[in-house]
Amino acid sequence: MTVTYPDGSTVQLKKGSTFLDAAIAISEGFARKVLAAKINHEFYDLNRQIPGDASVTFMTFDDEAGRKLYWHSTAHVMAAAVKRLFPDAKVAIGPAIDEGFYYDFDVEKPFTEEDLEKIEAEMKAVVNEDSVFEREDISRKDALKLFTDMKEPYKIELAGELEDKNVSLYRLAGFTDLCRGPHIPSSGKIKAFKLLSSAGAYWRGDEKNRMLQRIYGISFPDKKMLKERLEWLEEVKKRDHRILGAKLELYSVDEETGAGLILWHPKGSIIRETIENYWREEHRKRGYELVFTPHIASERVYQRSGHLENYAENMYSPMDIDGTPYYVKPMNCPGHIKIFQSKMRSYRDLPIRLCELGTVYRYERSGVLHGMLRVRGFTQDDSHIFCTPEQAVDEVIGVLNFVVELMGIFGYTFKAYLSTRPEKSLGDEQSWESATTALKEALKRTNVEYELDPGEGVFYGPKIDIKLRDVLGRLWQGPTIQVDFNLANRFDINYIGKDGSEHRVVMIHRVVLGSMERFIGGLIEHYAGAFPVWLAPVQAVVMPLTDAQRDFAVSLVDKMRLVGLRVDLDDRNEKINRKIRDAEEMKVPYMLILGKREIETDTVSLRKRRDGDLGAVPVEDIIERIRVENKEKTRD
RNA sequence: GCCGAUGUAGCUCAGAUGGCCAGAGCGUCUCACUUGUAAUGAGAGGGUCGGGGGUUCGAAUCCCUCCAUCGGCUCCA
Known part of the structure; x- marks a missing residue:
């Protein structure tokens, strides 16, 4: 049969060849990267036979679909691990999300930090076993019976809703799941993963339903990628506006x-x-x-607008004004x-x-x-x-x-x-x-x-x-x-x-x-708290080196304020290193350092946050520089 | 609202199994030092241990309850 690749080239394979064979025909190296295949819009596991002449697209971790199935497969690995450690856990759903995957479980007790560590360790075991994802197509009826025997109520519910006569099952490391697929060939493809958190989540997102325990995780084909991802998460944490908002006194x-x-x-x-x-x-x-x-208005206007009909649960209770209910405005x-x-x-x-x-x-x-x-x-x-x-x-x-x-x-x-x-x-x-x-x-x-x-x-x-x-x-x-x-x-x-x-x-x-x-x-x-000049609460701090430069510093501050710049004076009895450090911590864009040398030459030593010393600059030039950035709304 | 975790000084955190006046670092204040590109040194002050209730001879520590915060679910500017 003839297999056509996305670039238009073709290869002849004998009947019964698998998608993996078609990938190997390109190169061994490529085949190692390939996770699954696609004909038109239908996905296939690599170990499945190619049905006939076809145009085949391969998926790797480099494309979104590939990443999603990789993460989804990791969710299966996690579920397998959880079932080994907590045989009574009922499995619900375990999809890939934008960045990673989760799986929901119905368990007696919510997972603890230690549980997550244990599950991670068990997942490592499943990965090391290099367990193969085995697909089985069975009738919906048989699937229902199977999940009834397995006492998996959520799977029964899901299988019961499927329209198709036949459904697919995937088995991995002793864990059988109802799943459309495809999956990566085997668990050994997962080179690096991390469970990130667990939290309650309602079955099907509906608060009327039972609350399940969801575990979030992420996985990669390369340890370095996991490291980068974890560093990215650290960076997100560092930028948290709640932390910076307090530190920067916003x-x-x-x-x-x-x-x-x-x-x-x-x-x-x-x-x-x-x-x-x-x-x-x-x-x-x-x-x-x-x-x-106005901030408040009588109920009449909200009756007319329909807010009381459609938006009441977001509105606060009314207050009584001369017998008429008035509402604080929600819109x-x-x-x-x-x-x-x-x-x-x-x-x-x-x-x-x-x-x-x-x-x-x-x-x-x-x-x-x-x-x-x-x-x-x-x-x-x-x-x-x-x-x-x-x-x-x-x-x-x-x-x-x-x-x-x-x-x-x-x-x-x-x-x-x-x-x-x-x-x-x-x-x-x-x-x-x-x-x-x-x-x-x-x-x-x-x-x-x-x-x-x-x-x-x-x-x-x-x-x-x-x-x-x-x-x-x-x-x-x-x-x-x-x-x-x-x-x-x-x-x-x-x-x-x-x-x-x-x-x-x-x-x-x-x-x-x-x-x-x-x-x-x-x-x-x-901005990670480092606002550009036009938005920075303090645009520059003037730092006299000693008391001898204090008067000059005060007049410089006044001069800059007069042209509309937001300037503070740091005349604390501290070393210059300390003043710089504090201004850097507060993300002040410019530091203006004044010593004996500067005063003699009518300059100021200019320092830019993060960039460091810019050398002595005439006072007028500095003012102009900051004014221009302020006016032009320059970003760093 | 629901599930889980957390709440000790302005901030970050120590304070197994309940037991003398609850600790540290940073910040604050005072004093000394007058300083050259990311933390000078010394001293002092500062706490209803989230609120309320309970158990106990005795509670920051155990129990109940409420509040807030954090991670999610749902929702949204």
Whole structure:
């Protein structure tokens, strides 16, 4: 038979040859790397026979599919180890995830740290045995009987739901699992792995179900890769905004004040204020109008908006004002709508772009709170654009261009997702169709690449989600652009058209930063606390060597502050080494060292954080340098 | 909310099996030193041992309960 490789070359193999044979035909070395094979979109284990003439693609750890099956296979190894150590454990599911794998088990007692170590040791044994993954195709009926005999209720449930008449089983080291496959040929292919954590997880993610114990892990074909991965995790830990936020005195959360409520300290406030000022400027430039709306509103408006119907579980209990219940606002939309409706609007007035740094409060379950990233009170950089249907595409384009520019300033790249109509949703098919088309058109015309996220839209309209990629390659929820039919209808938001009659507006809801809390929390990690000059709470510290330079230092600080720079004086009775160390620890971009020599020559010894000594520089040049970076928003 | 872990000075952490006034380093304050590119030295002050309740002659240590934090599940700006 003829096997065709992806590059178009072919090889003749005798009938009954396996995929491994086809890989060996390329080279022994390549065959060692190959994990599984694919014909069209169907995956095959390497030891399976090639069904006939075919175009075969091989998967290795270098491609995503290969990594996933490698990790998934490691999950099997882990399950085999767990079953050996805990024969009563019931197995649930064990998929690969973006970075690694997990397996859920139903056990009497949650796993402890020591258990994980034991499981790791047992996994090593399974790997050393170089156990082969054996596939068996059986009827669904037989599978059900098998898992009933094995007393594996979760597998019975899963097998019972499969549509196919036949299902596949995989056996490894005495452990039999219901699994579609494919797998790596044998457990010996796993060269390096580590179990990372265990935690409770509901069966099928539903809190009404029993809680299982999930173990997370990661594996690699090379010890070095595991080491790099563990170092990466260390780096993530070092950048944790909760640690850096405290160390750099940016914010705190206080138990007595309440969980999930951010206290912005002076240094954190400077960062926020700087971003907010920039944000306001950029919005005015683009024809947005800034507004303020109240923090509380009567229940009537939330009845009308539908929040009490659809969003009540995220809203706090009302307070009584003269017999009427009032709610703390969970969203800014009603306020903006009321401003729009305060007078008749002509098509000539549109688009109207109202924006607000609006602080909202939402109930979040205690277990989900997380530093600045998940809080109960936060300020959204919110905007609602009211426009005609014809203007919608251009408005979305405007927002996308805005996003591109703004995210570039912070050094983020991003990925866009278009979420379409979910099952539970409002509005007619035509509205959804035209709004989704408008979003697509805008993405196309701005050359923003996107992925489709079918059925992931909000109930009131389709949306574009933009995920930011930080320096460590992690994705963060960023800007969102949503078309909202619901509110436009509920509030009956109209404009007078050319024809003199009323028409429904198109309402576009969007945030660019998301919320100040989440955005800045993310920025802390993105920059590892070392904010660029324009955002740094302290841009420079002036350090006199001895008291003799103190007066000169004070006048230098004053001079720099006068031109708007954020400068501190470190005139503590400490050695210069100490002052430098402390400023480096606080991630201050510039250190200005003043000694006798400098004063004589009207220079300052300039030191850049992380880079070190830059030598003596005339005072004016230093001021200019920092001013330029401040103005240009230069990143390190 | 659920599962597990954790909570000792401003910070990082010691304090087996319950037993004299609860310790260290860093930071803070005071004094000395007047300093040349990542921690000068000495001294002093600082703790309801997360809150409440209980067991005990005696609790930071054991039990109950609440709160918060951390890792997840679910959800989300």
